[in-house]
Amino acid sequence: MSATGFGEVGELLRRSTVQIVDGNRGAGSGVIWSAQGLIITNAHVVRRDAAAVQLWDGRRLMGEVVARDQAMDLAALKVRAPELPAARWGDSSAARPGELVLAVGNPFGFAGAFATGVIHMLGPLRGLGPRPWVQAAVHLGPGNSGGPLADARGRVIGINTMLVYSGILSGGLALAIPSNSVVEFLRARAEAA
Numbered sequence: 068m069s070a071t072g073f074g075e076v077g078e079l080l081r082r083s084t085v086q087i088v089d090g091n092r093g094a095g096s097g098v099i100w101s102a103q104g105l106i107i108t109n110a111h112v113v114r115r116d117a118a119a120v121q122l123w124d125g126r127r128l129m130g131e132v133v134a135r136d137q138a139m140d141l142a143a144l145k146v147r148a149p150e151l152p153a154a155r156w157g158d159s160s161a162a163r164p165g166e167l168v169l170a171v172g173n174p175f176g177f178a179g180a181f182a183t184g185v186i187h188m189l190g191p192l193r194g195l196g197p198r199p200w201v202q203a204a205v206h207l208g209p210g211n212s213g214g215p216l217a218d219a220r221g222r223v224i225g226i227n228t229m230l231v232y233s234g235i236l237s238g239g240l241a242l243a244i245p246s247n248s249v250v251e252f253l254r255a256r257a258e259a260a
Contacts, residue, residue: 076221077169081179083154083223084171084214086121087130087144089113096172096214097144098223100253102153104146107249108213109228110135113142120146123179134256139198140228141244141252154215157222159201159245162186168203170227170241172214182206187240192231201225201243216243 085097087108095112097120099105106120113132120130130144163186170182184205191197201216207230216225225243 073169073219076217076219077171077181079152080154080169080171080215080217080221080223081181082123082152084123084173084179086173086178087112087118087213088121089115089118094173094176094210095212096210096227098213098215098226099151099153100143100156100249102149102151104148104151105133106130106144106146107226108142108144109226109244110137110140110142112213113144118144120144121178122148122151134252136252136255139244139248139252141226141249143253143256154217154223155221156246156249157218157220157224159189159224159247162189162201162218162224164188167219168205168224169217169219169221170203170205170207170211170214171217172207172211172227174208174210176210180211182211184241189245192242195242199245199248201245203241203243205241207241211241216241 097106097108128146130146134143187202215223
């Protein structure tokens with residue numbers, strides 16, 4: 068992929084990433100899942116029943132939390148806006164260590180910031196139970212939570228959740244909830260409705 072192509076992928080991903088403000092707590096990130104206004108983020112980003120959502124073009128909308136799973140650390144919000152630029156979703160089980168990844172978010176309030184890195188590993192992490200993670204060597208900061216981790220083609224393979232520090236990697240490992248877990252979360256929501 069050419070540098071220009073990667074830049075275009077990044078710009079499309081930036082347009083699918085939102086900034087979320089929950090009360091006075093500062094900003095996190097979210098990903099537009101569907102053009103009809105469904106946004107995926109972390110449950111720890113939206114602790115109330117509603118949150119302000121700022122789109123890439125500066126529009127600010129109110130989002131209503133329509134699903135939350137604290138154990139998975141996932142939440143879904145719904146905003147009322149037509150034809151939003153939805154992200155493309157990838158199969159997280161197809162991701163491989165060493166693949167280039169791109170993260171977009173709002174660290175420290177800087178809207179639409181990019182970070183690149185590589186996948187380190189997929190699967191559980193010692194001390195965090197049996198749940199799978201997409202583990203990537205990519206630099207994230209406060210405000211990246213809920214934002215996308217995408218492959219080089221711009222397909223979202225995870226929702227950035229936390230950073231763990233390791234003596235091996237000076238910047239630590241970014242942990243993302245696999246996109247396939249997001250699909251399970253949304254399927255459970257649909258079955259419960």
